[in-house]
Amino acid sequence: MHRHVVSASLLALTSTAPLLRAQDPVVLTTASGTNGADTYIQFGVPDSNLSTQTAIVVKYGGNNTATTNRKIYLRFDTASLQKPAAAAKLDLTVALNNGGGSGAAAVPNAQNFTLAIYGLNDGATAGNGFLGEDWAETALTWNNAPANIVSGAGAGNAVREGTSTTDGGEATLLGSFNVTDVQSAGILAMALEGQTLVDFLNADTDGLVTFIITRTGWSLGQGSPTTTQGNSNLTFHSKEGTNPAFAPTLTVTPGAADDFRILSITYPTPASGALITWRSGVGRTYRVESSVDLSDWTNELVDGWPIGGATGDTTAYEDASIPPGTPARYYRVLEE
Ligand SMILES: [Ca+2]
Ligand SMILES: [Ca+2]
Known part of the structure; x- marks a missing residue:
């Protein structure tokens, strides 16, 4: 020897x-893995779960008490991702963009929207009636959604910001994005990309990454809409839609x-x-x-x-x- x-x-x-x-980019959707999820919450039905709908809806009625106020929650199962990530982007596909109403009464004109996108703090745990970052898709509601401002200031279009990870945790504003009046059904809308997103993904420790989207701005789009911000509609395809390619998508290039x-x-x-x-x-x-x-x-x-x-x-x-x-x-x- x-x-x-x-x-x-x-x-x-x-x-x-x-x-x-x-390194080939890895494409995850909210249907990937065992913990992917997409849903939205609505002020007017605070104990209802809306997770099986084919569209996810974001709406702001212009005040904190509008029953139509809605926020989107997305979670990607990132357990399979090679880390660190070097590049990343988050895409949504528009399902509906119009001036409000529905059916024959719908105002067809597409609008311009501004949306805020937050990242739920890594390790957020359940408490005080709020779920943690392991929120079950079929259980999420307005009243129990992590970091949601249930009522009062900010309830309409914001979330709890800060570093806390208890009682549902708080969130960090990652950026904002626009959906414009030329983006109607089937058009991709890039919600976020760049170093802020990369850093957020690399800081994750448990393979659960939750994004929260709220609607912060609106302006008149094509034509002469007669609607208010509260009536205008903006929805995106969920993973329950008929076309899997339209599900919310997170594309990550390993570094x-x-x-x-x-x-x-x-x-x-x-x-x-x-x-x-x-x-x-x-x-x-x-x-x-x-x-x-x-x-x-x-x-x-x-x-x-x-x-x-x-x-x-x-x-x-x-x-x-x-x-x-x-x-x-x-x-x-x-x-x-
Ligand atoms: Ca869903
Ligand atoms: Ca996490």
């Missing part, structure tokens, strides 16, 4: 920079693991091989190669490691195949 006498001082370690392989490098090479027991430990990204897999001359790296020790993807920010692989008498052995780890 000459392996035992291979001196650590004769072993060198190297790590490559993260390979700049193109390289932070601080990717080999952390150590050790010999845990005299009978074992070299244990190589490196900085990993959750969900990532790696290839480990060895070389005797830092030139020929064709000796692949393992790929697809760890099986199922890394579960933490460090991953290790034991090389128990060091030939007797090896004078030096170099390692490198490649992110797949």
